[in-house]
Amino acid sequence: MSQDHHGARRVGQVKEVTSLSNPIVKDIKALANKKDRDETKSFMAEGLKLVIDALELGFEIKTLVYAKNVKDKPQVVQAATKTVARGGLVLEVSEKVLSSITRRDNPQMVVGIFTQRWTSLRDIRPKAGETYVALDRVRDPGNLGTIIRTADAAGASGVILIGETTDPYSMETVRATMGSVFALPLVKASPADFLAWKKGAGVSVVATHLAGAVDYRTIDYRKKPVVLLMGNEQQGLPDELAREADALARIPQAGLADSLNLAIATGIMLFEARRHLLTLEERE
Ligand code: SAM
Numbered sequence: 001m002s003q004d005h006h007g008a009r010r011v012g013q014v015k016e017v018t019s020l021s022n023p024i025v026k027d028i029k030a031l032a033n034k035k036d037r038d039e040t041k042s043f044m045a046e047g048l049k050l051v052i053d054a055l056e057l058g059f060e061i062k063t064l065v066y067a068k069n070v071k072d073k074p075q076v077v078q079a080a081t082k083t084v085a086r087g088g089l090v091l092e093v094s095e096k097v098l099s100s101i102t103r104r105d106n107p108q109m110v111v112g113i114f115t116q117r118w119t120s121l122r123d124i125r126p127k128a129g130e131t132y133v134a135l136d137r138v139r140d141p142g143n144l145g146t147i148i149r150t151a152d153a154a155g156a157s158g159v160i161l162i163g164e165t166t167d168p169y170s171m172e173t174v175r176a177t178m179g180s181v182f183a184l185p186l187v188k189a190s191p192a193d194f195l196a197w198k199k200g201a202g203v204s205v206v207a208t209h210l211a212g213a214v215d216y217r218t219i220d221y222r223k224k225p226v227v228l229l230m231g232n233e234q235q236g237l238p239d240e241l242a243r244e245a246d247a248l249a250r251i252p253q254a255g256l257a258d259s260l261n262l263a264i265a266t267g268i269m270l271f272e273a274r275r276h277l278l279t280l281e282e283r284e
Contacts, residue, residue, distance in 0.1 A: 014080065014090045016068075020100050024091065028063065028101050028113060034167050041116045043169035046102055050179045051079055051112040057182050060115040061088040067095050067109040076110060083112075102171075116169050119185035121197050124158060126225030131273050132203070133266060134160040134194065136241055137232040141166050145176020146263040147230075152180035154270040155277060160187040160227070162194050162241070195244050203227045207245030208269060209237055210259055216249040221273040228269045233262050 017025060030036040031044050042062055045054055052075060055061060064083040070076050071092055080090045098107040126132060133151050138144050144166050151159055159168075165188075167173065174181050189197065198205055206219060207229040229245060231237035236259075242248060251260060251268055260268070271278070 013084045014092050016092045017097055018094045020097060024063070024089070025093075025097055025101060028065070031113065032103065032171060034170065037116070037167065037169055042113050043116055043174060044101075044171055045112050045114060045174055045181070046108040046110075048075055048079070048108070048110040050182070051110050053179050054112060054114055054182045055079060055082050059117065059182060061086060061112055062115060063089045063091060063113040065091045065093055065098065065101065065111040065113070067098050068092050069095075070109045079110070117186070119158065119187050121160065121187050121189045121193055124160070124185070124187060124197070124201070126157065126201055126203050126227070128225060129277060130157040130225040131221075131270065132156060132158050132160060132225070132227045133270065134162055134205075134227050134229045135165065135266075136191075136230065136237055137163040137235075138165045138230075138262065139233050140262070141170050141172035142176050143233065143261070143263040144168055145173040145181075147266045148173070148177040148184060148186075149180040150263065150267045150270060152183045154267075154274050156184065156270060156274070158185040158187060160189055160194065162189055162191055191238075191240055195241070198227070198244065204247070205229050205245045206247045206249050206269070206273070207237055207242050208265055209242055209248045209250065212248035212250030214247050214249050216251050216269060216272055219247055219249060222276060226273050228266065228273060230262060230266050230269070
């Protein structure tokens, strides 16, 4: 066993790390900051299932981290082999190190550091039967994660983030997606780029608005590919986006609440827009 320049012991192609002050551990911990995620274009996903899904979907893995006590689990061994084969680093660590990396008392035993994947708006060419979600300045990481998960579950084809939004690759959002962050193309766009794209994309933009005149259940979602445009949690949709929509839809409400939570409203819209496409038949 040799000592490398980071002070970690090498076991074959696996590095064993127990010190919280190890520089690799520090770099991983820094991914809690958006600045560090942006600079390194990476993010952390927690849990063996997520890591396996991401590897299967061809996400580039930079580092695989696992607790020593799960090192002999066949799926962990497989994930480690794949990581090494793809040029990634494998770290075998103590639970203390995993707790510190994930900032949790009961951490997941496996964590992967992956390269972020962004799709460009011009590569989004909606086809018949497709549904996209476009979110105006979404602020809340939990909302965004829940929306990505729900969009995946409803069979949507992508999520477009308009303007300044919370980061889909933050730890909190990735957690809330429960793995769906790997399943859907994510796109960033300015309002102007979105509106320019809309002109040539052959889509029907259904915007949701508390002042919408159209009951969301009366809209024909089959005519064209649909983009469901959702407003910011505090301010709702700005006029510049609302006036360009093909329909301004409202979900009728009862009770005292002024509005629905953004993620809930998105879920309701998604399952209505895709109602004719979803069945209980076996998934592939
Ligand atoms: N104060 C904000 C406003 O005046 O629009 C409330 C925004 S609401 C919390 C966030 C987003 O969820 C809205 O912009 C809209 O896209 C959607 N939404 C929530 N309730 C809705 C409803 N009843 N009908 C249509 N959209 C709704």
